[in-house]
Amino acid sequence: MIQLEGVTLSYGVEKETILILEGVDLNITSGEWITLMGPSGSGKTTLLNVLSGLISPSAGTLMLEGADMKDMKQADRQNYFRTNSSSVYQQFRLLPQFSVLENVMLPLVPYKKKSEIESSAKKLIERVGLSHRLMHFPHQLSGGEQQRTSIARALLTSPKILLCDEPTGNLDTKNRDNILTLLSKLHQEGLTIVVATHDKAVAQRSDRIVHLKDGMISEGILQS
Numbered sequence: 001m002i003q004l005e006g007v008t009l010s011y012g013v014e015k016e017t018i019l020i021l022e023g024v025d026l027n028i029t030s031g032e033w034i035t036l037m038g039p040s041g042s043g044k045t046t047l048l049n050v051l052s053g054l055i056s057p058s059a060g061t062l063m064l065e066g067a068d069m070k071d072m073k074q075a076d077r078q079n080y081f082r083t084n085s086s087s088v089y090q091q092f093r094l095l096p097q098f099s100v101l102e103n104v105m106l107p108l109v110p111y112k113k114k115s116e117i118e119s120s121a122k123k124l125i126e127r128v129g130l131s132h133r134l135m136h137f138p139h140q141l142s143g144g145e146q147q148r149t150s151i152a153r154a155l156l157t158s159p160k161i162l163l164c165d166e167p168t169g170n171l172d173t174k175n176r177d178n179i180l181t182l183l184s185k186l187h188q189e190g191l192t193i194v195v196a197t198h199d200k201a202v203a204q205r206s207d208r209i210v211h212l213k214d215g216m217i218s219e220g221i222l223q224s
């Protein structure tokens with residue numbers, strides 16, 4: 001589905017070049033759940049940002065469904081990422097002035113009429129168990145409810161790959177388990193998932209753990 005070969009990312013800060021990712025090789029197969037683990041600053045979020053198209057590698061190859069990203073027109077590339085991948089964040093990133101329903105509808109508001117999006121959004125809100133919270137605002141929700149709202153929002157575009165950055169980082173154990181159960185169901189239904197986390201309980205649900213250290217993949221362990 002997505003292959004990274006020798007992906008390197010560096011930033012120029014003042015006169016220095018800082019290497020954030022170095023020669024990352026990673027093959028993400030359709031339907032698998034990969035967990036990225038590694039110390040703080042090892043490059044997990046940066047790698048997710050490369051996978052979501054937010055950052056382009058400085059060197060190396062990113063193959064999207066067999067096509068080299070470098071050979072794609074910018075509009076095709078943007079369209080690929082917009083329609084194939086969605087992200088979930090530790091801080092939820094819901095818009096405070098909008099209701100649960102409005103937040104979940106947001107990704108498609110620029111592209112479709114609201115009347116066309118509303119029923120899909122409501123189905124997803126039901127899916128994450130929040131139908132009774134439709135018109136509530138983020139500040140009226142618990143952390144777990146906010147994260148379930150953000151997952152519903154991420155699913156609105158029917159992505160093939162879900163990229164999650166510390167999705168349970170702000171949650172207590174019960175809410176973490178709810179989110180993990182939801183992610184596991186989505187995975188069983190065929191969604192490809194990549195999660196960056198420090199939490200071993202999250203990693204245990206995945207097919208594969210990829211360890212990052214200083215921007216390099218240090219090992220990959222296959223779980224039974």
Ligand SMILES: Nc1ncnc2c1ncn2[C@@H]1O[C@H](COP(=O)(O)OP(=O)(O)OP(=O)(O)O)[C@@H](O)[C@H]1O
Binds near residue numbers: 013040
């Ligand atoms: N725009 C930038 N300019 C310069 N350095 C950056 C930039 N973005 C990230 N970095 C650096 O890249 C390194 C990797 O950051 P990243 O956020 O990917 O790590 P991480 O593994 O996700 O960390 P954490 O577990 O703390 O979230 C860090 O040293 C960070 O300071």
